[in-house]
Amino acid sequence: MATSTKHAVGKIPGASSDSAAPGRKKAEGFGNSRSGAARLSEFFPGALAMHVPATVERDCGQDKSQIQALIEFGTAKEVIVTCSVPLEIGEMLRISSANCSLNAMAKVVALQVGTENYALAVRFTAGAENWIIQE
Numbered sequence: 001m002a003t004s005t006k007h008a009v010g011k012i013p014g015a016s017s018d019s020a021a022p023g024r025k026k027a028e029g030f031g032n033s034r035s036g037a038a039r040l041s042e043f044f045p046g047a048l049a050m051h052v053p054a055t056v057e058r059d060c061g062q063d064k065s066q067i068q069a070l071i072e073f074g075t076a077k078e079v080i081v082t083c084s085v086p087l088e089i090g091e092m093l094r095i096s097s098a099n100c101s102l103n104a105m106a107k108v109v110a111l112q113v114g115t116e117n118y119a120l121a122v123r124f125t126a127g128a129e130n131w132i133i134q135e
Helices: 036-041
Strands: 048-060 063-074 078-083 092-097 103-113 118-126
Touching: 036 063, 036 078, 036 103, 036 118, 048 078, 063 092, 092 118
Parallel strands: none
Antiparallel strands: 048 063, 048 092, 063 078, 078 118, 092 103, 103 118
16 A cells, blocks of 8 residues: 655645744734735744844945845844845845944845835845844
8 A cells, every 4th residue: 555745835825824933923814914024034943023223235336325224033144124225136235233233244145025115134144243142
């Protein structure tokens, strides 16, 4: 008698799941009811919700620009920020917090386009040692 090794992948709309990460609230409903930052945070286990004003500096050759952003979720290796300027996946940038506990180089690894702003997941490439402990 053969046994099946098939597994269901994905979620069925309306189905409930009790597998939320410890200490994190489950999202209510589906679709666009949550922010882009909250949706991106699901891909980064252990991401902590936070509210840290930050500056993102983008270096596009001769054009250097500073963008005001908000760190909404963070881990020791990544942060999820929201801002009003679209950045591209793979783009290198410098991110710093207002209290100077974070001043690091980072790379955009994910993007969530919203109606009013953009949510970006950026992974640190240098300079973010112990930053989350300092906040």
